[in-house]
Amino acid sequence: SQTIHQWPATLVQPVGSPLSLECTVEGTSNPNLYWYRQAAGRGLQLLFYSVGIGQISSEVPQNLSASRPQDRQFILSSKKLLLSDSGFYLCAWSSSGYNEQFFGPGTRLTVL
Amino acid sequence: LAKTTQPISMDSYEGQEVNITCSHNNIATNDYITWYQQFPSQGPRFIIQGYKTKVTNEVASLFIPADRKSSTLSLPRVSLSDTAVYYCLVGDPSNAGNNRKLIWGLGTSLAVNP
Numbered sequence: 001s002q003t004i005h006q007w008p009a010t011l012v013q014p015v016g017s018p019l020s021l022e023c024t025v026e027g028t029s030n031p032n033l034y035w036y037r038q039a040a041g042r043g044l045q046l047l048f049y050s051v052g053i054g055q056i057s058s059e060v061p062q063n064l065s066a067s068r069p070q071d072r073q074f075i076l077s078s079k080k081l082l083l084s085d086s087g088f089y090l091c092a093w094s095s096s097g098y099n100e101q102f103f104g105p106g107t108r109l110t111v112l
Numbered sequence: 113l114a115k116t117t118q119p120i121s122m123d124s125y126e127g128q129e130v131n132i133t134c135s136h137n138n139i140a141t142n143d144y145i146t147w148y149q150q151f152p153s154q155g156p157r158f159i160i161q162g163y164k165t166k167v168t169n170e171v172a173s174l175f176i177p178a179d180r181k182s183s184t185l186s187l188p189r190v191s192l193s194d195t196a197v198y199y200c201l202v203g204d205p206s207n208a209g210n211n212r213k214l215i216w217g218l219g220t221s222l223a224v225n226p
Contacts, residue, residue, distance in 0.1 A: 032210065036216075042218065043199065043216040043217050043218045043219055044156070044199075044216040045216070046213055046214070046216070049211075049213065051210050051211065057211070059213070088153070090155045090156075092155065096210050097203070097207075097209055097210040097211055097212030097213075098144060098203075098209075098212055100146070100158035100161065101156075101158065101214070102158075103154075103155025103156055103157070104155060105154070105155065106153070106154070106155055108153070
């Protein structure tokens with residue numbers, strides 16, 4: 001069976017510090033991978049998605065970046081966090097664009 | 113961008129059937145309608161997906177009229193554990209196939225009361 005892991009579960013970082021969130025998927029090959037952010041009381045905002053290794057599509061211009069160094073690994077990064085980067089970060093995978101997305105447990109990021 | 117409109121909130125009681133209607137006037141002709149459920153501090157979970165007419169699985173039914181400009185999620189005999197946010201989603205018409213992107217709105221916050 002397939003599983004998706006995200007870490008850390010919670011993170012408190014000062015403004016201007018770097019960020020690295022990691023997501024890994026097990027039990028499937030060549031998945032589509034997605035990074036979302038959800039602010040309190042809001043819907044999900046798609047940040048990045050990837051249909052293959054090294055293929056990253058950015059949805060929102062901002063100070064975040066994503067990389068996919070391996071088939072089942074997706075990393076979200078920032079060089080300098082802003083207060084507005086606070087939120088609930090979710091990684092998801094799907095077998096194709098039309099199939100259901102499976103979400104990880106999420107990372108709660110607070111930028112102070 | 114594709115956009116969906118659904119009620120912000122709904123209230124119900126245990127054992128009742130709940131119907132949540134969503135409008136999606138500019139859905140692409142080849143796109144699907146997808147519903148997710150989200151509990152606080154968890155990632156959304158897929159409920160059901162359909163293209164036209166009616167789809168039923170073990171947890172819900174999805175009714176889609178012929179013009180596909182709206183859809184209704186039906187939850188039979190809800191319980192307290194069905195209290196959650198429900199999202200109606202369609203794809204961004206500018207991205208199809210494997211690059212399909214779901215457009216997430218605010219969803220419908222369903223409260224099931226005892």
